[in-house]
Amino acid sequence: MSIRDELQGLWDIYVEAYRAGDAAGCAAVFTSDAELHSPYAPPARGRAAIEALHGVWTQHATPDKTLAIIEAGASGHLAWSLAAYSEGEATGNGTSLSVFERQTAGGGWLIRMCSLNSTDPGQ
Secondary structure, three states, X not given: XXXXXXXXXHHHHHHHHHHOOXXXXXXXXXXXXXXXXXXXXXXXXXXXXXXXXXXHHHHHOOXXXXXXXXXXXXXOOEEEEEEEEEEOEOOOEEEEEEEEEEOOOOOOEEEEEEEEEXXXXXX
């Protein structure tokens, strides 16, 4: 499986949780000390803060949420992705640049750092 496919699989888990309004499920794809930077809220540091932020965001979750990797790469236990996101008219569109950390040798990936960047004017 390519790194792009592996990371897209993790994003797919995130999107499924988001659409379901599951803030804990959204936060579960982040490391315990992850950071999330966004034009929609102050930075969230740590899984608990990321879950709390998603608790607010997912209150208005729609089935329109998408997140698709544009480019991805990896070196050793770190990987990255540039992904396009969309949530319809409520939130809009943008990109997410994220760094992932492999959790154990041959194990799965979790997000260590995520930066959301709106492509909509005014964000």
